[in-house]
Amino acid sequence: MKKIKFFVFTLIITITSNTIVCFADFVDVQKQSLYYDAVNYFTYEIPIIDQASANFRPLNKVTKAEFFKMILASAGYNLNQADTAWYEPYVQKAEELNIITSLERNNFNPGDLVTRAEGLKYIFNLYKTDAFKYTNPLSYTDVKITDSYAQISQKTFELQLLSDYKSKEFIADKPLTRADIAHILYGIHKNGGIFYLPEDENSQFNTENIQQDETFKIFVDVLDTITTEYIEKDSINREDLIYAAITAMVNQIGDPYSIYLTPTDASYYQESLDGNSFAGIGIYLSEEDDGITILTPLKGSPAEKAGLKPNDIILEVDGVSLENMGMEFGVELLRGEIGTYVKLKILRDGKTTIETRVKRDLIVIPYVETEMIDSVGVIHYYQFTGNSHSQFQTEITKLLEQNPKGLILDLRNNPGGYLYSSKQLLSHFTGYGETIATLTFADGSQQSEIAYGDSSLKSYPIVILLNEGSASAAEIVALALRDLNGTKIVGKTSYGKGKIQEIITYNDGSSLKLSNAKWYSPNGTYINKIGIKPDYEITITEQDFINNRDTQLEKALSLLK
Secondary structure: OOOOOOOOOOOOOEEEOOOOOOOOOOOOOOOOOOOHHHHHHHHHHOOOOOOOOOOOOOOOEOEHHHHHHHHHHHOOEOOOOOOOOOOHHHHHHHHHOOOOOHHHHHOOOOOOEOEHHHHHHHHHHHOOHHHOOOOOOOOOOOOOOOOOOHHHHHHHHHOOOOOOHHHOOOOOOOEOEHHHHHHHHHHHHHOOHHHHOOOOOOEOOOHHHHOOOOHHHHHHHHHHHHHHHOOOHHHOOHHHHHHHHHHHHHHHOOOOOOEEEOHHHHHHHHHHHHOOOEEEOOEEEEEEOOEEEEEEEOOOOHHHHOOOOOOOEEEEEOOEEOOOOOHHHHHHHHOOOOOOEEEEEEEEOOOEEEEEEEEOEEEOOOOEEEEEEOOEEEEEEOOEOOOHHHHHHHHHHHHHOOOOOEEEEEOOOOOOEEHHHHHHHHOOOOOOOOEEEEEEEOOOOEEEEEOOOOOOOOOOOEEEEEOOOOOOHHHHHHHHHHHHHOOEEEEOOOOOOOEEEEEEEOOOOOEEEEEEEEEEOOOOOOOOOOOOOOOEEOOOOHHHHHOOOOHHHHHHHHHOO
């Protein structure tokens, strides 16, 4: 099976997803609140917050009695009430787990308030301190390296556990509020702290309950053994090991579109979706079994001007082989200062080796461009990003002022993008309320994607251009217009991507891009690994390319005469 890993410049259909699907019911917890997600999480996913009252009382200061119940409940401890005070089982369990000392236990006053330094110490005693990486305690300006809570404060800063962490002041003696506790514990869980709880049969989160067999326990043991006993342990990074394990786990699925992105990779990937400018040569890449492959060069980019083509495999960059080196390595070599040159060795059509030099430039990624050719409006739609529709509206307004007799929607080398962006475009060409695609999810449920726009362009004759580089969102648009409007398609068979991905972003900045649905056209067609066959198949030959002749566009124009 071909393993394609879309990274820095490859756009895929995505549905941005919030992992929390319910909504907090407390009247004093607004969606705009910094602690909204945390309260929601501990109300529904890990229910430790009592909903008997309509108010959460987020700014109420936390007493020690309430504090220990909250943190132990977050760790899965639902303890039986004692014959004495209601909080006694939790205080006793805190001592058993070495969260507090026997001296603290004996001097316990349930009504005392809990300060930041004190509370975070207890929380890190519960969620093992060494599970989290931290550097020298320097980030908070009011913390000295000699302070007893220095490491705790730095760990807190790096995990962003306090909602006001950007203020750079720790304020060690500030009492914690209910909102603070929820926010801190939520951050701990989202950073994987739940996996580092002490083994205890009373907790619902012990290893046996997380994984019914022994494999998860083995994973944790191997990780701990490597980081403590490996002869060159100082040369390895625990975080890197965990990222590598997650990556391997996602790759094991065997789905070419499901990948795990480390924080750096996720940042690059989001940059491509947002369409930011960068210094480089302007290509979309995919990682396949054959190597790092050009999905398509950007229009007008140095890569296009140098003659690079879709499906070219990059063998070397500046004499450095990319064999088995991975996408990230290749991208770093391709990027560089504006005006510098990069030397590439390319494999074309699996047989011809080509060497070329490409000058790096500032790449401002275009989304939509239009032009008039022989009284026909041509819409070059390069990708479906968050800003594509606004550019389309600007461009189409200028185009319609020239009274075109028909429209050509050029989706060639459009690698896709956001699902909602494709829906925005389709809503100009389809009837209000029409189904443009149907999604089928893992549980068998289905969801219809409905056009909602003004249908302002539906009356125009239209032809679509596709080729091998047209994928995902571009295919949804093309197939919907063919099914609903009978629109003719010219070019080559498209890429064939019939899966939808959701992106889940974690607190450390990493992301999981997971295929969570299949999409079907309005007529029920599924094109995964098949693609869309055009009504008029036209090949642009090498000679056409040399002569700057676009025979596919010529055919589309002839259909609108």
